[in-house]
Amino acid sequence: xxxxxxxxxxxxxxxxxxxxxxxxxxxxxxxxxxxxxxxxxxxxxxxxxxxxxxxxxxxxxxxxxxxxxxxxxxxxxxxxxxxxxxxxxxxxxxxxxxxxxxxxxxxxxxxxxxxxxxxxxxxxxxxxxxxxxxxxxxxxxxxxxxxxxxxxxxxxxxxxxxxxxxxxxxxxxxxxxxxxxxxxxxxxxxxxxxxxxxxxxxxxxxxxxxxxxxxxxxxxxxxxxxxxxxxxxxxxxxxx
Numbered sequence: 569x570x571x572x573x574x575x576x577x578x579x580x581x582x583x584x585x586x587x588x589x590x591x592x593x594x595x596x597x598x599x600x601x602x603x604x605x606x607x608x609x610x611x612x613x614x615x616x617x618x619x620x621x622x623x624x625x626x627x628x629x630x631x632x633x634x635x636x637x638x639x640x641x642x643x644x645x646x647x648x649x650x651x652x653x654x655x656x657x658x659x660x661x662x663x664x665x666x667x668x669x670x671x672x673x674x675x676x677x678x679x680x681x682x683x684x685x686x687x688x689x690x691x692x693x694x695x696x697x698x699x700x701x702x703x704x705x706x707x708x709x710x711x712x713x714x715x716x717x718x719x720x721x722x723x724x725x726x727x728x729x730x731x732x733x734x735x736x737x738x739x740x741x742x743x744x745x746x747x748x749x750x751x752x753x754x755x756x757x758x759x760x761x762x763x764x765x766x767x768x769x770x771x772x773x774x775x776x777x778x779x780x781x782x783x784x785x786x787x788x789x790x791x792x793x794x795x796x797x798x799x800x801x802x803x804x805x806x807x808x
Contacts, residue, residue: 645713669713671784
């Protein structure tokens with residue numbers, strides 16, 4: 569598989585290492601210092617693009633890949649207010665887009681556990697719930713995209729919570745609190761905690777390094793080749 573890396577920061581380098589280990593080829597690496605190389609001619613060398621940049625550049629990068637006819641796997645977060653624009657453009661171009669807030673296989677299994685637990689807790693109103701996420705100080709968005717996904721899953725399955733907030737809230741509020749902490753080193757930890765007067769129930773996912781995220785992105789890239797449409801890691805992992 570021939571891969572174009574759009575974004576060559578820590579995640580881009582981790583993806584490169586995993587891809588080369590699996591005998592794939594990196595044919596293009598785009599970062600801020602060589603943005604002029606992001607052309608249709610150079611991208612045409614790739615079977616698929618993997619895009620990990622930031623909230624301010626992700627939309628343009630994704631749409632550029634789609635306009636050039638290259639399947640794109642995006643792991644950038646913080647841009648989903650433009651989701652309709654991007655998804656409609658993908659459909660118009662008959663393109664291929666895979667998006668996930670987190671490409672780790674473990675996190676995607678954690679998502680399934682989170683939904684199941686929230687559904688159980690719908691019937692036990694004595695439990696309040698909150699989320700906490702911990703990441704490194706260079707992470708550009710807060711709360712994390714993964715935390716937002718977890719929060720939205722809780723909201724879909726727990727009717728006593730109506731929306732999430734990144735601000736402190738009182739106990740048993742209809743708002744779901746997400747606490748964000750930035751420390752180094754911290755690749756990523758996510759807690760979902762249910763609390764009652766009697767006990768606590770908590771599920772936690774802790775990443776030990778970036779390998780899980782990078783490996784999942786490469787797996788998603790393999791899945792994207794030869795397909796059309798919009799997919800998530802649920803389809804990639806057969807969880808849909």
